[in-house]
Amino acid sequence: MPFVKTMEELLSVNRIVFFITLCAGTLLVLFVKKTFIENETVAFMILEQRGEMGAVHFVNGLQYFSIPLFYSYKFTLTGLLLWIASFMFGYKVNYRSAWAIAMMGELLFLVPELIKLFWFLLVARDPDIFDIRAFYPLSLLTLFDPNELADKWHYPLKALNLFEVLYWYLLIAGIHISEGKKYRTAQLIVFTGYIFFFLLWLLFYVLVYK
Numbered sequence: 001m002p003f004v005k006t007m008e009e010l011l012s013v014n015r016i017v018f019f020i021t022l023c024a025g026t027l028l029v030l031f032v033k034k035t036f037i038e039n040e041t042v043a044f045m046i047l048e049q050r051g052e053m054g055a056v057h058f059v060n061g062l063q064y065f066s067i068p069l070f071y072s073y074k075f076t077l078t079g080l081l082l083w084i085a086s087f088m089f090g091y092k093v094n095y096r097s098a099w100a101i102a103m104m105g106e107l108l109f110l111v112p113e114l115i116k117l118f119w120f121l122l123v124a125r126d127p128d129i130f131d132i133r134a135f136y137p138l139s140l141l142t143l144f145d146p147n148e149l150a151d152k153w154h155y156p157l158k159a160l161n162l163f164e165v166l167y168w169y170l171l172i173a174g175i176h177i178s179e180g181k182k183y184r185t186a187q188l189i190v191f192t193g194y195i196f197f198f199l200l201w202l203l204f205y206v207l208v209y210k
Contacts, residue, residue, distance in 0.1 A: 010104045011097070011178050022106060023068045029113045030067070033132075034060050037120045041129045071106065078102035078194060082175070085193025093179050093189065101174030105167045112137050112163055138162040152209035156202040168195055 079099035086093035115137045120127055127135075134146040134154060139161035146154060171194060176186040 011100055011174065015100050015103065019068075019071065019103060022103065023071060025110060026067050026071075026113075027064055029110060029117065030063065032117055033113070034063075037117070037127075038129060038132055041127065041132070071103070075099050075102045075106075078171075081197060082171070082189060082193040085189045088192060089185060089188055091181060091185060091189070093175060093181075097178045098175070101171055101178065104174065105170040108163050108167050108170065112139075112161070134158075136161060152206050156206055159198075159202060164198075 082098040083095045136158040139158045141157035171190045172186045176183050
């Protein structure tokens, strides 16, 4: 099957090269968004005129440099949770494979960022910073007016999106293909090792947000 072959080819790619490429692609997308979209809003132009953009540039710089750290943390945690969850059902998932599967799936999340670039560079006119940060294509947030929602709901509704669901599917498919587990077993591992904790984190966020 083409999908199985594609997954096998992805998982056979040099992981260090893939990680560096992923970080570079994310950095490029973030740079374009900051430079040509966010920094062009009225709020940032006012700060520029006042000579108060130094702090903004500092924060942006931290975001650029934090990309490999964030990815390392996310893939390590996701791989560890999947590795631990596999033992709950009497199976063993190779930790390095779980780490690589989490990394390969991360490519999905560049798609909504590219859609955002396209939308605000070519379609939307004069957005404010709130419009930009509230926009997440194919998420539950698009079903509501962000201006009428409490702030605590913005992140959870953005996090629940089509690309996140596809990421779950890729984790399941990755374990099924690379580890040779039955599809049902892979589903149970991903649900208990990733999806459950992801949903629990969103619930925690809503409960503690002030």
